[in-house]
Amino acid sequence: MPNVYLDKRLKPSLRQRVIAAWLWSGRKGVIAGASASALHGAKWVDDHALVELIWRNARAPNGVRTKDELLLDGEVQRLCGLTVTTVERTAFDLGRRPPLGQAITRLDALANATDFKINDVRELARKHPHTRGLRQLDKALDLVDPGAQSPKETWLRLLLINAGFPRPSTQIPLLGVYGHPKYFLDMGWEDIMLAVEYDGEQHRLSRDQFVKDVERLEYIRRAGWTHIRVLADHKGPDVVRRVRQAWDTLTSRR
Structure with missing residues (x-):
């Protein structure tokens, strides 16, 4: 990342890449999506997955995706010293992103790690009535199962x-x-x-x-x-x- 350094002999883990991206944002970005789910304990997030940040900067370096999205009160938390979307907001974001099968896979992993409540995510969704992907989110939430272990x-x-x-x-x-x-x-x-x-x-x-x-x-x-x-x-x-x-x-x- 620009102005963020790691010993070149090391192969960075997803967590290290997430921290690097957050530091690159000047600690202003909010870690979101699959990156946030991994920090919440979800398994099966690839080390090479794009790091996702909610931040108003479209010029992201390689390996980072930034989005300018609305975050309401109660949708962000501090986790291990980092600024991260809450479990419910993370589920809201994961469930809206196509394809449907991948969204359910991501949600299953998050539910397995956190046992988030479906109704809490639906309530959050009602506060974002004009956000894209709500129809898919509704379908995905109907099919989530925390019992999936892979x-x-x-x-x-x-x-x-x-x-x-x-x-x-x-x-x-x-x-x-x-x-x-x-x-x-x-x-x-x-x-x-x-x-x-x-x-x-x-x-x-x-x-x-x-x-x-x-x-x-x-x-x-x-x-x-x-x-x-x-x-x-x-x-x-x-x-x-x-x-x-x-x-x-x-x-x-x-």
């Missing part, structure tokens, strides 16, 4: 909803011997005991994790659940077909 879980949930399945529950507890949760299922439908889970790379690369996954899957099936495992190589239509087959089989028994 962008791929969000993708999988939306895939199933868009295919016409009822909205699945997330983080479904599977009780152990003493009545306490032993495992949590990514998503599924408790009434027909159908679970759908996304397995990331860590499940295949770690031997210890692989062994734990085998034990977990055996427990899930002994408990009477039908379990569908989705991997990165699986295509959306194939996933929908597999879930549909299991759904039809299970519902025909009722």
